[in-house]
Amino acid sequence: MSAFICMWACFLLRISVAAAQDKTPDASVTCLVSEECHLPCTFPPAPNQSVRWFRQDVLMFSFAETHGESKTLVGRAAVYPPMIAGGNATLVLREVGLKDRGTYRCRVHTSQGEHNAKVVLKVEAPVQGLSLELSRLSGYEEMKCTVRDVFPPPRVTWATEPPTFEDLRPITRMLADKRGLYTADSRLKVLKGQPDLIYICKVTTSYGGPTWTSSLRERAITGSEGRDLTIPCFAPPYLNSPTLHWSFSNGEDPAHILTYDSRSGHSHSAPAWERHAELDGFRVPFGDGSLRLMDPEHAHHEGTYSCVFSMPYNTHTERTDVAINTPTANRSTSGQTSYWWIIGLVVAVMVLGLAAMLVYLKLRGNTAKPSSRDPEEETELNSVKDVEGESETSKRFAAGGNNGQSGLS
Numbered sequence: 228m229s230a231f232i233c234m235w236a237c238f239l240l241r242i243s244v245a246a247a248q249d250k251t252p253d254a255s256v257t258c259l260v261s262e263e264c265h266l267p268c269t270f271p272p273a274p275n276q277s278v279r280w281f282r283q284d285v286l287m288f289s290f291a292e293t294h295g296e297s298k299t300l301v302g303r304a305a306v307y308p309p310m311i312a313g314g315n316a317t318l319v320l321r322e323v324g325l326k327d328r329g330t331y332r333c334r335v336h337t338s339q340g341e342h343n344a345k346v347v348l349k350v351e352a353p354v355q356g357l358s359l360e361l362s363r364l365s366g367y368e369e370m371k372c373t374v375r376d377v378f379p380p381p382r383v384t385w386a387t388e389p390p391t392f393e394d395l396r397p398i399t400r401m402l403a404d405k406r407g408l409y410t411a412d413s414r415l416k417v418l419k420g421q422p423d424l425i426y427i428c429k430v431t432t433s434y435g436g437p438t439w440t441s442s443l444r445e446r447a448i449t450g451s452e453g454r455d456l457t458i459p460c461f462a463p464p465y466l467n468s469p470t471l472h473w474s475f476s477n478g479e480d481p482a483h484i485l486t487y488d489s490r491s492g493h494s495h496s497a498p499a500w501e502r503h504a505e506l507d508g509f510r511v512p513f514g515d516g517s518l519r520l521m522d523p524e525h526a527h528h529e530g531t532y533s534c535v536f537s538m539p540y541n542t543h544t545e546r547t548d549v550a551i552n553t554p555t556a557n558r559s560t561s562g563q564t565s566y567w568w569i570i571g572l573v574v575a576v577m578v579l580g581l582a583a584m585l586v587y588l589k590l591r592g593n594t595a596k597p598s599s600r601d602p603e604e605e606t607e608l609n610s611v612k613d614v615e616g617e618s619e620t621s622k623r624f625a626a627g628g629n630n631g632q633s634g635l636s
């Protein structure tokens with residue numbers, strides 16, 4: 228029994244002694260996937276150096292000053308020999324991958340003694356960005372948040388602004404590729420009856436680091452051609468002095484409209500939009516990035532307008548489908564009907580006038596026309612003339628004058 232206790236005590240003692248001999252404390256290094264990584268190992272320089280690096284106790288690099296050569300068993304790993312002379316045996320590992328994670332040991336022998344260093348290597352693929360979009364592919368509307376090529380596996384959570392009491396039940400799928408990097412795809416059904424809600428997708432990783440957020444609000448508005456229209460866009464309260472970017476798309480690639488930097492107060496708009504889009508720069512710092520669309524045209528300004536507030540790690544997007552009605556087209560159709568109405572009226576007036584003229588002419592003809600073509604009437608007139616005498620000649624004269632005029636014209 229006492230021998231057993233001694234065995235344990237001696238074992239523990241040996242461990243603590245060994246630990247005390249390691250002068251350099253264990254180092255922990257976190258490197259980014261596919262980048263270059265430095266595993267530190269420094270020692271007091273002395274003659275006759277030999278350096279060996281082990282990964283999980285397997286030799287991966289050795290250098291012996293006596294032979295003057297280094298040998299690497301992992302092509303991507305090297306120690307720069309001139310550095311070793313100065314007491315620096317730092318291992319440089321290129322194009323780090325997840326499989327390089329683990330514990331590394333540096334063992335240095337010199338004429339002065341032995342030096343050991345232990346380095347724990349963590350490899351990380353940080354979040355580079357999130358994409359959040361509204362998808363209708365599955366038959367109902369859902370928000371789809373995607374984050375690619377991340378390690379360790381990210382954690383995706385959802386929120387709304389303003390907060391809702393409804394239970395958000397996202398479905399998140401996590402897939403790892405050959406390199407071991409994760410792609411997370413999280414979908415959340417759009418809540419019914421709450422059209423103006425902002426959906427926020429948040430991504431964190433267990434290595435710490437910043438929380439990434441991406442939020443989205445979708446809406447549709449209708450304007451009229453030639454009448455100024457305000458396209459609303461408001462930043463959620465958690466974004467401070469963001470950069471604002473407006474763009475437009477109508478099936479083609481998005482076109483830049485304008486950019487506004489809240490910090491500098493500088494704005495820049497694309498020449499094509501200068502006369503049609505305006506931002507109230509004083510209101511942007513207060514989260515109001517609404518765009519005033521001036522003199523909009525159906526042909527050029529109908530489409531989707533995207534407003535993106537961005538900060539490092541955070542973006543908020545408002546996507547507005549803008550329809551521009553064409554009252555000119557309506558006016559021209561109504562104009563056509565009134566035009567026809569006017570034509571109808573003119574024709575009616577002309578017909579009436581013509582009829583009136585005919586009636587007048589007929590009446591006048593009845594009273595004044597000589598009826599040389601109507602022998603019966605002539606004889607009647609003659610008989611009257613015979614009765615009335617002198618009035619007959621004046622009538623004849625008038626009729627003759629009439630005939631003469633019509634002959635001339």
Ligand SMILES: *[C@@H]1O[C@H](CO)[C@@H](O)[C@H](O)[C@H]1NC(C)=O
Nearest residue numbers: 265269307310315316317319
């Ligand atoms: C050791 O060498 C590496 C490059 O091989 C360098 O990055 C590092 O700064 C050096 N360390 C010291 C303490 O000089």
